[in-house]
Amino acid sequence: MRTTIAFEKATWLLLPFLVFGLAAPNERRATTAGYYALPYYPAPYGGWVDEWASSYNKAKKLVDSMTLAEKTNITAGTGLSMARPCNGNTGSAERVKFPQLCLNDAANGVRLTDNVTVFPDGITVGATFDKKLFYQRGVAIGKEARGKGVNVWLGPAVGPIGRKPKGGRNWEGFGADPVLQGIGTRETIKGVQEQGVIATIKHLIGNEQEMYRRQTTDIVSPAYSANIDDRTLHELYLWPFAEAVRAGVGAAMTAYNRVNGTICSEHSYLINRLLKDELGFQGFVMTDWLSQITGVQSAISGMDMSMPGDTLIPLFGNSLWMYELTRSTLNGSVPMERLNDMATRIVAAWYQFGQDQNYPKVNFDTNTKNAIGQLYPAAWPTSPEGVVNKFVQVQEDHDEIARQIAQDAITMLKNEESLLPLSKDHPLKVFGTGAQVNSDGPNACTDRSCNKGTLGQGWGSGTVDYMYLDDPISAIKEQAQDVTFYNTDKFPTVPSSTDKDIAIVFITSASGENQYTVEDNHGDRDKSRLNAWHDGDALVKAAAAKYSNVVVIAHTVGPLVVEEWISLASVKSVLIAHLPGQEAGESLTNVLFGAASPCGHLPYSITYAENDMPDSVTDLIDSAFIDPPQDVYSERMYIDYRWLNKEKIQPRYAFGHGLSYTTFSYTNATIEKITSLSKYPPARPTKAEMLDYSQDIPDYSEAVKPQSFSTFWRYLYSWLSESDAKAAAAKATSSKYPYPDGYTTTQNTNPPRAGGAQGGNPALWDEVYRISVLVTNTGTKFSGKGSVQAYIQFPGDIEHDVPIIQLRDFEKTAKLAPGESERVEVALTRKDLSIWDVSVQDWVVPDPDGDYKVWLGAASDDLAVVCYGIDSSCDYDTDGPVSYTSKV
Known part of the structure; x- marks a missing residue:
């Protein structure tokens, strides 16, 4: 049952527990006192932002022409290794010319194929602190993915964020800071998607260690619950996801673990409220591989695609969707509106990145390195063979x-x-x-x-x-x-x-x-x-x-x-x-x-x-x-x-630390206030008129497999037998799925005030301060690149608990010869100066006219310049913002 609220907790910690934590059907799963989530239904529709409107209109037209089985077929994978060629493969709707989509790892290139580049991992590119390199790596990965015929690249990763230093997959992300992660993911997504490849932001959310993250069985090894309060969630873990959505990312992947008691693949608050409504995500949400544990519940909680399609134990060709999703829509458990929204989100992303026009076909096979291979590998020994690898060279000069x-x-x-x-x-x-x-x-x-x-x-x-x-x-x-x-x-x-x-x-x-x-x-x-x-x-x-x-x-x-x-x-x-x-x-x-x-x-x-x-x-x-x-x-x-x-614990080497063969000075700094601040941002833009997904349940015949179609063992199909289709249709008016508390099919007419566009309220990205500093190579022998890291320090008299300094932007110079200088600009936005107000559920500037300080330098403990927002002045060679009492 739900845990009770500890009302003696601090006020800023209390409200997130009221809105964030446990939701059906996992209500029996105990969590640490106070952590659970109110339900958030139904799944919000997409298509209401201008950048995606055309793609959604085309997608809806195509989806409207699909049969029930075609719609369910494109929302799930055909099985783990049950079909070539990629790490994940959706079903198709060939009759209306919608192809099977190829989804493929990895975080640093194109996985399990040939003639590709092994790029440095995320943690390595994060260490460059160079936006240009983030972007150029994204461009190169996108070109290679497209050249191999990959529709959906399963990266970048910003979850884990690096909370736990021993965390197994920290190296896939860009570093232990939300802004470093956010800028890294934004620039990577931009580079990848400019090549027409759909990028995937992952893992939503709280996947900060590997052991016991997965629900291997419901009893013996349940997935751990990451118990996160609302303010921490927004200011750290959701921050890079907001940057990804603002960049127009086409896909998102949920994590294996629970968050505040609820498994991420069926977490209506995470998917529906935070991602799709507050952040305005327009693409489709997929499960991580074999992380789905329910069928109907994950569908109504906002999941759009099941990957790779199997149940937790992928042995016999069973699925929680495909066949079962067809049955669940035909019997009325999953509304047709939800299925139409799911399918439209997937097709809209395909249109959004131009994949309907001359997109390369997949030319590799993750199952074999040979030219000839089985077309349906897990159906052995009945699988036919054919050319599966064409050894296309995509490395170029990468x-x-x-x-x-x-x-x-x-x-x-x-x-x-x-x-x-x-x-x-x-x-x-x-x-x-x-x-x-x-x-x-x-x-x-x-x-x-x-x-x-x-x-x-x-x-x-x-x-x-x-x-x-x-x-x-x-x-x-x-x-x-x-x-x-x-x-x-x-x-x-x-x-x-x-x-x-x-x-x-x-x-x-x-x-x-x-x-x-x-x-x-x-x-x-x-x-x-x-x-x-x-x-x-x-x-x-x-x-x-x-x-x-x-x-x-x-x-x-x-x-x-x-x-x-x-x-x-x-x-x-x-x-x-x-x-x-x-x-x-x-x-x-x-x-x-x-x-x-x-x-x-x-x-x-x-x-x-x-x-x-x-x-x-x-x-x-x-x-x-x-x-x-x-x-x-x-x-x-x-x-x-x-x-x-x-x-006040001194690190051996601080975040941002890095020496050079030369030295740099930071002089002639300026700070300019661009935008006057109010405590809260202006009201969010209203949603544009949304598409109408309403539809009566179609005739059972739309779910029945054509008699002439031959199937393969363990390949996942969406068709029902005629008897199962008739039985499901008969139940549509006689039985009801046990929906969770708070479930509704009526679209929310009062969306989160912090939303309004991709990434949230667009006013959050209004530039407030523009800071520049002259970086000079003061050495005499070596050229080098100087780093400018900008950290915000909130006014000291605000009532909110805030970190002493927080990274907010960074830039890197070109290679500077001895004596050479470059003026570097960084910027701070309204969001950079805000904290998450858990009671109002919006970003608040705690003191719009307060004494905000912006510290500039080469590392978090090497900040040579401070600029004051209150009077637009800057000082040099001052004591830094942090003092240590140990390990000196």
Whole structure:
């Protein structure tokens, strides 16, 4: 049953519990006291924003011409591996010329195919803090996806946001901050969709760890419940989704886990209220693969597409939709209006991105690398064969953008005595298996589910097959004259060292999706924690004891604890190379030998100890039985640097930290107020007139399989047998589905006041402050790129609890020669200056005329300039906004 409300809780925490948490049919699922959600029905219609109106009109016309079985056929997948060619494949409506849609991973390219680029992972591009590179990577991925015939690319990922440092899939996203994630996803979506490919924002929401995220069975292993209050949800976890919707993203994917007790695939509040109504999402919502646990409930809760179509156990060709959705609409359980809306959203996205005109057909098959393969693989041995792979080359010159990202992401933590860049004539002793490609081949482990050799990607469905892997040792040997490589993670017996010897030590830390366990890590880094794998810390210490000059290079999915060796006198330089994809070699040697100055910045904080962060984010859920495990977001908005600043805990290396071979000054700053503020934004625009989806239940004959059609075992079809169709139609007036409390079919005439357009009320993006600063390369030897990060500090006298500073924008200079300058602009919007008002359910500027400060600099703890909104002045060389009381 629903839990009671603890009325003694703080007011700002109370109201979200009244509107956010448990909903039928999971009411029996217990949650931590106070967390549940009111229902939100029905699913809001799309098509009411100008940018999508034409596509919706065309889509409705096409859907109106479909039969019942055709409509249900395009809203679900044909089965997991039950049909070629892609990770997910919808049914089609060939009679009206609507094709089967190909949905394909990964987060860093096109998965399970050939002649493609393995781009650096999201966490790597996040470390560039460069909007241009975000966008260019999106363009290149979009071109490759289109060239392979992919209709829907299953990225980018902003959930997880990186709340838990040991979280298994943090590397697929852009970093542990909502604005960094939001800008990353916005620019990626723009680049991908400009190529005509539908992008997918995922995972909605609270998928912050891998273990126990999935509902494997209802009793033994229920999915955990992410218990999030309303303000935290809006200010952190929903923030990048709003940016994605504002960018016009065509698809969204729900998460496996529960949120406040309710499984995400049937969470009417998340899908209907927040995504489709408040954020104005116009595309279609799909399940994550095998995350759907109900049929009717997920349909009325706003789900539009079931992927890959099967039940939780995909063995016998059963589905919660397809056949069952046809039955449920024919018997009246799912209204025809809902089915028409579902189908129209899918077809509208197809029209929106021009896929009805000369779109390439799929030319690859995820099931085999051979040219000839089974057309219906899981129907073996009855499947016919045919040409399934055409080996289309789509890489073009994308290695260049991949290499640039990998290079510009490299983050220098330390460089004492200016050991780097290296001279090419120094004797180099290279240690660690991470320096060389896996001897079994870069693709030897399925979905990269091992940590052998150079670590270019995490593991799981977010990976791409290498066509080649430019490994570091090959690139180092091409540049240096005297290289000795010890391909081992155990320090070997070596000759006596000389003062000229430089040791380069490679260490790694991997993670990935929970369907694989790698070296006792169950997706999350539960075994290795935040330590280097393969006893990498010992390898560094041994090298430091032997050599007086040591360079450490870490390929890692996220933060490491480096205290065992970071302060050793001989460890002079440390580079975090993140996950560079296929271009791990030359991108690194360009930095090592000085062809490029390092310009990456940490997209997360590195702490002295794991427990410098709160238990709620350091602890992983490690068991589940009968009742869902509870993951309470008790730290609220205080993740990563926000928590450290609040608790005055000094990080070893702060969020945004990154050194260069040169230095930069920040001078001549200006701040201009563009828009006067009111406490609340202007009233939202009214919705345009929506399409009419009403329809009587059609004759049962529209659901019956044609006698001449041959089917394949385990392939999912939407047709009913004639007897089942007649029986379902007979029940339409005699029986009723047990709808949840609050269920209605009447469209909401009082939509959320925070909405009004894609992403929310368009006034939220009104520019309020425009800030510029002159960035000058003050060094004398090296060119380099300067980073400008802009953090907001709210007025100190407001009544709301807010983080001390919060990232709000960033820009990067072009490469500046010594003495060269560039004026950089950043901007802050109304939303940047707002907090989420849980009582009014809108964004509020707590003090429109208050003393907002904008801090500018190279890192969250290196902010050299502060500009004051109250009088449009700027100061330099002031004490920063954060003071620490520990680990100094």
